[in-house]
Amino acid sequence: MNGVLAFVIVMAVWTFSDFVSKKTKSLLSSLFIASIIFFVGFLTDIFPDDLLPASALLGLGGVVVGFIIVHLGTMISIAEFKSQWKTFVIGVATVLGIGVALWVAGLVVGGGRRREVYEGVVQAMYFVVAGIGSLSGGTISVLIIQEAALGVGLTTVAFFPVLIAALQGLIGFPLTSLILKQEASRLSADYRAGNLAPVEVTEEVQAVESKIPEPFRTTPGTLFVVGAVVLVSILINNITGGILNTFVVALILGIALRAFGVFKPGILTGIDAYGLMMLAILILVFGPLATVEPADVAALAGPLVIAFVVGLVGIVLFASVTGKLLGYTIPMSIAIGLTSLYGFPGTMILSQEAARGAGETDEEIAAIEGQILPKMIIAGFSTVTITSVVVTGLIAGRIGA
Secondary structure, three states, X not given: OOHHHHHHHHHHHHHHHHHHHHHOOOOOOHHHHHHHHHHHHHHOOOOOOOHHXXXXXXXXXXXXXXXXXXXXXXXXXHHHHHHOHHHHHHHHHHHHHHHHHHHHHHHXXXXXXXXXXXXXXXXXXXXXXXXXHHHHOOHHHHHHHHHHHHHOOOHHHHHHHHHXXXXXXXXXXXXXXXXXXXXXXXXXXXXXXXXXXXXXXXXXXXXXXXXXXXXXXXXXXXXXXXXXXXXXXXXXXXXXXXXXXXXXXXXXXXXXXXXXXXXXXXXXXXXXXXXXXXXXXXXXXXXHHHXXXXXXXXXXXXXXXXXXXXXXXXXXXXXXXXXXXXXXXXXXXXXXXXXXXXXXXXXXXXXXXXXXXXXXXXXXXXXXXXXXXXXXXXXXXXHHXXXXXXXHHHHHHHOOO
């Protein structure tokens, strides 16, 4: 497909989605609208399969996602990072909740443990393992499941997590948007009642900004130093064999570099390339939709419905109970749990949209976003990037065993 035409189509889709989101005050998130358009477009062949690669945004998104994560790290202080331990616990509980709920469903669908012949249970459990990995994780978890399933010749089981990964945003985005809207409304009321402090630029932040050498405050200079941090993150990932994930390391380094005054808060804010970089990483969300075929969805419709319904029950139950015990509101706890369905950049975009939908002034929007965004960012890493990879790596061996 012609690259310029592909780029224009993608921008048209995103422009329309952003317009709808603003008109509905984030009731319909831009991610959800864009997902629907791309899903229908690819499913009906209105959009060619190479639309996103041809636009060059898919490749750019893969390159710059680490840059954005470092940027997000510079928006979180060390004290704030430490304060989010409750968010991490809720994220871990969510992944466990998905596992428990799907395991019970697998026993029921497979016929139960009291059957003399266990083929039904065994087959169901293969899909349970695939469902746990894909519902709670991202690309790495899906790849782990695929490798295990293809290694024993289970092609259908290998494709199952791909379908879940392609479709879970269609469910996660609107649900999270609705729930975050409730939380943002509550925070808005607190702000107007004087119970939520506005976000202020402190003298400490100004001091941090002044420590960055002048040559690195330009667009290419900033991209150079942030890119160097991403390369270090990749190196650490490779040295540890993936145990320390690139994006987790990038987030931690971003937080540390802000704390030591090397980077200012929001390191990429204000540079010329930031807007295009953000658009590029959003395209990563829609990439899997190009692989979905109607026949594939029809063949695995039953397992897909069971996985999503039961998985959501596990998310809501475990996240809300754990969050309540830790002092979080139920909407915030469930929103944290739902990050397992999509991760970054959805965690950032949905938080920002919820804040804009509830706040009336820039100060109010910043105050609301300051309460929601750090939790959602940490939640996405605790579920999709860390816990799900560990859990999937442990249980993937069950396929074909």
